[in-house]
Amino acid sequence: MRNELRSTALEELKEAAACLTNPALEEWKSQGGKVIGCMYHFVPEEIITAAGAMPYRMRATGSTGTELSEARFTQVNCSFVRHLFDSGMRGDQAFLDGVVSANNCDHVRRLYDNWVAKVPTGYSHFLVFPKKSGPEQVGAYRMRLAAFRESLEQHFGVEISDEKLRAAITLHNQSRALQRRLYELRRSATPPITGAEALAVMVAGTCIPRERYHGLLKQLITDCAGAPGIDAPARVMVVGGELDEPAFIEAIESQGGLVVTDMLGYGYRACAKDVGTDGDPLTALARYQVLERPADPRLFGRTTEEREHYITRAVEDFGVEGVVSVRLMQCDHWGFEQTNLMRSLRKRKIPYLALEIEYVLGGVGQLRTRAQAFLESIVEARNV
């Protein structure tokens, strides 16, 4: 899908999303800045920022194989962990000064165990994240966050005061607010950017130092104001886990549909809500992760309500005509969620396409065929 928007800010953001490192990150490192890899989204990046380090969401972008993972994982493990571990073993992630993970899923929690055992890492920490959402779980998670803070303080010889934490929360909330503004622009009948571009912008937000990112995002939002906009034959939403590859969205959009919003880990789930700024900051972070941030299937008990809410929002606010869900093969969480989505969307008579992919995008022709058929069905339904 062609976009006539000319924006150097967008180009820089897209380049950052397409590589593991970027000039801004390298400059940060050259000035002695530390970079802490986060294996998943349950890691509250604010604490790392408050420690004076840069949080970085780990990806295996550019990975071409999983040979070095074969000794530690089997075919039953998802391609994300296999590629990421392979990437680590090859030294592609050597720019990281540490890694933090959580018991996000069965694959990732063992990825952490294997990583710490085999990849030279520096600092490492494992966060236990509750499996369900409730007040007791907020308390339990706050305790974990306190231990995380202490561990960072000890390792890096810094003090992470509540004041610093509040400042970090404010900074990250600013990112989220800017990202939400970008999403709002996509409500228009002719959105200024494609879904692939939007995902690239969101992924870039996890690998560029925050101030630089804010500057680029503000510039992009300004550039969007003057954009001709994209005429989309069909408006769709993508729902899924931690998709970090804009090429997947491009494959869908190449067939005539425009992805105008999403519910993705790197996407809208990451910016929908702000962390509270009242009271104890660690409690605010724990509440955000356990109770407030849009839930994904990893967190038991909130998904059904959330799903109904975001579908309604997508249809009413974004004019979404069809939903595409994406699942990494071997992912149990999203395996069931795709079925739950199917049931919910069928009740509402909203066209739905469920796709399964591997982490490194292959079989693009096959993806396009499915996307084409799906988009054709949306257009046909309109003609009825």
Add this chain to the structure above:
Amino acid sequence: MSDTPAGTPASAPATKRGLERFRMYAEGKRAMITMIEESPDPNPVLLGFFKLMLADDERIVDCIENDKPLLSTWYGNANEICAAMDIQAYCLVDNILHLGPTQEDLDGMDAVPIPADMCGLIKMGAYAVEKGLVPVPTAMIAMLEPCDAQSALHEAWMNTPGWEGVPTFALDPAYGATGWDYDYFAGELRRMITFLEDHVGRKMDWDRLREVIEATNKQYEAWAEYNECRRAVPCPHPSSFPTSDLCWGLTQHIVAGQPEVVDVITMLAGDAAAKVKAGVAGVPGERIRILWADLVPFWHGPLSEWLASEWQANVVMDFQGYTPYEHIDTSTEDSMLVGLAKRCLNEVPMIRQARGSVDAMIEDITRITKDYTCDCVIFPGHVGHKDQSASVGFLREACRDLKIPLLILTVDNFDPRFTPIEELSRQIFEFFEAHGLGEGR
């Protein structure tokens, strides 16, 4: 609980979900009991086992027929508490697994719209609810451990027609094995009790809980005695699979704390002890002693038979049978709840090895291979155990340090079609041959 499962023709009479199936399960067990009783040498252990399992099915049928409270729960959810509150519980995959899925069940499983790469047990759970093979419960306790699919499965049930609105409480499993973890989970158990009081209408009887736990303490002691016998060389009984199924079934899959369970397991242990004394080998000419590093596979029969007849190989222990149980202190409410928390987190097969870090699995393998004088470890690589499959590197290192051969397979413990027995036996054959196992004993 009167309703009609999805897909039932309009002309069919209204039926209660699960009734037909559970009556069938009960009938099947009655038939087994009759067969055993009429055999020339009735096995008292099997007789005791089937009678206890039948009694549980009959109670469930009674609940369905008479609209009595029925709780859907799992083996890792402290069923001692249900027993103390006089709540009849069921685990909805139990009978399908114990009796074995029919071809119709396997085909039905394939028809459930969830990905093929998920665990067979999970698929069966989804299928059983979708097809109305199990009753819609009064309430549900979700077990969110040990794996991702457990959590997702419960959420899917809550979205299945007929099951929407079933009051549900999920136990949040702690990740570690510290005092804090047990206290936290004990807190979850307290909240579960409140939930059950509110939604099932039964009150917790702490004295009854004490009795139940004390009975289970005795059960696990008896089981430990049995396991002790299996350490003998030669092992007095054949493959651990049937006895692990039996003991786990009686201790965690029926109403908890029945004294008769102690009797059955004690008989089993007594028989084993007598055979140890007499030097009897469960597999005559035992040559290879195997640790099966996972739960008992549903299709264990043909595998055990082939191992014994072709190789004089005996699965002397598996993860399901091994789990070490601690005596629970019943002096106070708190000590009982903390003890139950420990049991749920550490002492349920599979949950023990899968729930937290990789350490528990490696420790168990280290301990079992030494205690049971194993010649090799077979790691089945069950497709549902994603975390364990991502532990193969640690497994290899541990077995290398133990100087014990390791075979890594990929199977579905609950679906015999995934890796057919012919393929399994070929891989095991090559493994035994390559390592010279069984030679020179």
Add this chain to the structure above:
Amino acid sequence: MIVAGVDLGSATGKAVILDDDRILSMHVVRSTIKPEKTGLLALEGALKEAGLASPDRLDFIMGTGYGRRSAAFISDNMSEITCHARGAFWWQPTARTVVDVGGQDCKVISLADDGRVATFVMNDKCAAGTGKFFEMMARTFDCSLDEFAELSLQSDKPAKITKQCSVFAESEVITLINEGIDQADIAAGLVDSIVRRLIAMIHRVGLEPKLVITGGCAKNEGLVRGLERALGQEILRLPAPQLAGALGAALFARDKAAKAS
């Protein structure tokens, strides 16, 4: 208004020419290595049968199939899913589930009451359940596809085929032949294994009667009857199931041409 639909599959190229509501001609060719060439051969054959001198007589040419984007002579393209659905529905308006078993992929499409695609699943990642599988097996049996299908119908005791992968299934078949298992039983077992795979896909989409089969493998009566037995219902036959995709493409071509005029 005369239009054409061209289905550029991996195994065969198909073309259908429509004159408003009337099928003027249908033609099938074996695929060449170049989809454009295959398309032209199929179209030439259909034009000849229709008594038309050249493609210039056509108001619109719609392409479908895996090679649809590679043929310059095509006016526009649509997915084979949508085209198979349209073609099958045109022939059988009571059809609600379309099972397409092609050369290198298979799909199940659920239709709305007006014939639009409601939902679908595809298997295009492995050869099991496709024409490729049957070709391999027929080669193993040293017979033609038709003979293989006929052989499978002679058995009432299908052998159990355990391998899901076509490559491994081939070696399993050789083992069974060497063990003296009746070849008809083996052939029936192979068909049975494909039926199971298709049944799983059908259930994922949700079986709504009536059911039709499209694609080249619809000619395999062993497969069709196997499916009927497994599903417990009659499968509607189409006049030329292999051409359903091309017909659907032609119908869409007609719509486009009408809009343009």
